[in-house]
Amino acid sequence: xxxxxxxxxxxxxxxxxxxxxxxxxxxxxxxxxxxxxxxxxxxxxxxxxxxxxxxxxxxxxxxxxxxxxxxxxxxxxxxxxxxxxxxxxxxxxxxxxxxxxxxxxxxxxxxxxxxxxxxxxxxxxxxxxxxxxxxxxxxxxxxxxxxxxxxxxxxxxxxxxxxxxxxxxxxxxxxxxxxxxxxxxxxxxxxxxxxxxxxxxxxxxxxxxxxxxxxxxxxxxxxxxxxxxxxxxxxxxxxxxxxxxxxxxxxxxxxxxxxxxxxxxxxxxxxxxxxxxxxxxxxxxxxxxxxxxxxxxxxxx
Amino acid sequence: xxxxxxxxxxxxxxxxxxxxxxxxxxxxxxxxxxxxxxxxxxxxxxxxxxxxxxxxxxxxxxxxxxxxxxxxxxxxxxxxxxxxxxxxxxxxxxxxxxxxxxxxxxxxxxxxxxxxxxxxxxxxxxxxxxxxxxxxxxxxxxxxxxxxxxxxxxxxxxxxxxxxxxxxxxxxxxxxxxxxxxxxxxxxxxxxxxxxxxxxxxxxxxxxxxxxxxxxxxxxxxxxxxxxxxxxxxxxxxxxxxxxxxxxxxxxxxxxxxxxxxxxxxxxxxxxxxxxxxxxxxxxxxxxxxxxxxxxxxxxxxxxxxxxxxxxxxxxxxxxxxxxxxxxxxxxx
Numbered sequence: 001x002x003x004x005x006x007x008x009x010x011x012x013x014x015x016x017x018x019x020x021x022x023x024x025x026x027x028x029x030x031x032x033x034x035x036x037x038x039x040x041x042x043x044x045x046x047x048x049x050x051x052x053x054x055x056x057x058x059x060x061x062x063x064x065x066x067x068x069x070x071x072x073x074x075x076x077x078x079x080x081x082x083x084x085x086x087x088x089x090x091x092x093x094x095x096x097x098x099x100x101x102x103x104x105x106x107x108x109x110x111x112x113x114x115x116x117x118x119x120x121x122x123x124x125x126x127x128x129x130x131x132x133x134x135x136x137x138x139x140x141x142x143x144x145x146x147x148x149x150x151x152x153x154x155x156x157x158x159x160x161x162x163x164x165x166x167x168x169x170x171x172x173x174x175x176x177x178x179x180x181x182x183x184x185x186x187x188x189x190x191x192x193x194x195x196x197x198x199x200x201x202x203x204x205x206x207x208x209x210x211x212x213x214x215x216x217x218x219x220x221x222x223x224x225x226x227x228x229x230x231x232x233x234x235x236x237x238x239x240x241x242x243x244x245x246x247x248x249x250x251x252x253x254x255x256x257x258x259x260x261x262x263x264x265x266x267x268x269x270x271x272x273x274x275x276x277x278x279x280x281x282x283x284x285x286x287x288x289x290x291x292x293x294x295x296x297x298x299x300x301x
Numbered sequence: 302x303x304x305x306x307x308x309x310x311x312x313x314x315x316x317x318x319x320x321x322x323x324x325x326x327x328x329x330x331x332x333x334x335x336x337x338x339x340x341x342x343x344x345x346x347x348x349x350x351x352x353x354x355x356x357x358x359x360x361x362x363x364x365x366x367x368x369x370x371x372x373x374x375x376x377x378x379x380x381x382x383x384x385x386x387x388x389x390x391x392x393x394x395x396x397x398x399x400x401x402x403x404x405x406x407x408x409x410x411x412x413x414x415x416x417x418x419x420x421x422x423x424x425x426x427x428x429x430x431x432x433x434x435x436x437x438x439x440x441x442x443x444x445x446x447x448x449x450x451x452x453x454x455x456x457x458x459x460x461x462x463x464x465x466x467x468x469x470x471x472x473x474x475x476x477x478x479x480x481x482x483x484x485x486x487x488x489x490x491x492x493x494x495x496x497x498x499x500x501x502x503x504x505x506x507x508x509x510x511x512x513x514x515x516x517x518x519x520x521x522x523x524x525x526x527x528x529x530x531x532x533x534x535x536x537x538x539x540x541x542x543x544x545x546x547x548x549x550x551x552x553x554x555x556x557x558x559x560x561x562x563x564x565x566x567x568x569x570x571x572x573x574x575x576x577x578x579x580x581x582x583x584x585x586x587x588x589x590x591x592x593x594x595x596x597x598x599x600x601x602x603x604x605x606x607x608x609x610x611x612x613x614x615x616x617x618x619x620x621x622x623x624x625x626x627x628x629x630x631x632x633x634x
């Protein structure tokens with residue numbers, strides 16, 4: 001016991017002596033700066049964690065005003081909100097709708113975008129620059145530019161309140177975005193592979209299909225996950241275009257707790273947690289690759 | 302697809318046909334680019350049909366007085382044809398200098414610019430600070446990373462909903478503030494506090510993306526540079542200033558551009574935090590949405606005009622930003 005209390009004191013006195021730090025290996029910092037770093041990181045982690053933890057906590061309180069006096073929740077922790085949401089609401093319908101819409105959008109987007117990403121990454125052709133520009137500009141579209149014409153178009157085509165309509169609308173952003181993302185991934189695959197394929201007599205498309213695409217599987221997975229997660233929880237388009245409650249996606253269904261049952265915050269909290277779990281799980285599976293794909297594509301344009 | 306494009310290039314280069322072998326060159330160019338055009342065809346098609354066509358339609362709408370009372374619609378089995386008409390640039394004039402344009406446009410414009418600048422600065426500085434810390438050799442680095450990425454991993458509308466509960470009157474934030482004997486602003490009701498709350502929530506949600514991107518950038522800076530600098534007796538600050546920041550330039554330019562675009566167009570945070578309230582804290586984009594879908598009659602034409610104005614601002618900004626980057630790059634070799 002006494003030795004352990006002595007240690008920190010010794011270390012503390014050693015700090016000033018070690019201050020010139022000529023002999024400290026690179027990348028190692030002084031204990032003081034280490035402690036400071038840990039302090040800042042712990043604080044930041046708490047701030048990042050708190051709202052997520054908070055909604056989890058509130059979802060365990062049975063009463064809709066429990067979030068105002070959280071202390072009382074400890075006395076009556078219950079899973080009844082989850083039970084209610086799963087058993088008595090349209091949760092599974094919404095879940096299925098969200099899965100269907102975001103799933104089809106993802107497949108559609110990645111399939112269409114893959115060849116374009118490859119072409120933009122490997123080939124120089126007249127129109128290359130305008131294409132890259134239009135891919136970038138579509139990321140800038142504020143929702144207000146397209147939502148009105150899309151609304152009138154869909155209503156003329158009778159596609160309002162239909163899965164097809166929503167999928168088409170989502171494709172406007174997901175297709176150029178996936179093309180952009182995949183271009184970044186294809187850039188990281190060495191050109192020598194293509195050249196080897198060409199030497200062995202494959203056509204450019206054959207090279208793409210047989211050699212590059214299999215190698216790009218992680219990139220494809222990232223593009224797929226990214227667009228899936230985006231549309232899994234998309235609000236404005238879904239809440240504008242999906243009008244009947246059996247067509248609601250999760251994000252829209254969640255809103256309905258406010259109007260229909262005069263703000264059932266506890267049920268909303270439970271639903272929110274149920275929605276967050278699968279998407280957060282997916283996210284952690286692929287997060288390592290997410291950013292490299294994104295920024296690689298952008299910085300090399 | 303490729304044939305059409307080939308025809309177009311043929312027309313463009315016809316003036317210079319004194320050069321021999323135009324047909325030959327076209328044939329060669331066709332042979333060389335055929336695959337490229339075939340491969341981009343699907344996306345060009347989608348962009349054309351799903352983006353370009355609605356965009357043109359939207360721009361056309363801005364030149365009309367379309368609203369929900371005069372567009373084509375169905376009532377029961379009756380089909381009512383569209384009856385809106387062309388009114389020129391009246392919508393733009395009305396938005397930019399019509400009566401009440403300060404309340405309807407300029408106040409939101411100023412707030413949107415302020416919001417974008419503040420949020421992107423906070424995202425970048427906080428993200429960079431955390432990235433630098435995460436790049437140190439610290440115990441538990443992976444765990445910190447997992448926790449700090451959480452605001453990005455959970456869908457926005459879930460986290461914004463949580464913030465809404467926390468910031469409400471009598472919610473946990475104000476309970477803590479009153480415990481510390483600090484003033485308790487009405488985060489979701491008072492105009493200035495609403496803006497602060499929106500910035501707070503958006504900052505919270507946007508830092509992880511910056512942090513992870515910049516961390517990727519930091520890790521790609523070769524360690525030898527730091528070793529050499531240390532040999533030459535450079536201080537930590539000098540190293541940061543002359544190695545770290547230049548090393549991050551390409552990543553930074555990209556994430557800042559994306560950050561500006563996303564923040565400028567940020568819809569979810571404002572829409573979900575305030576719902577139908579908070580007219581003062583509305584950004585241009587949520588305001589435009591509200592004109593079309595938050596009131597009756599729905600003013601489609603004005604909403605689309607706002608959208609076109611927003612898009613123009615972003616395109617002009619991006620053009621200048623990229624030119625500025627290119628110039629910087631030249632200046633710095």
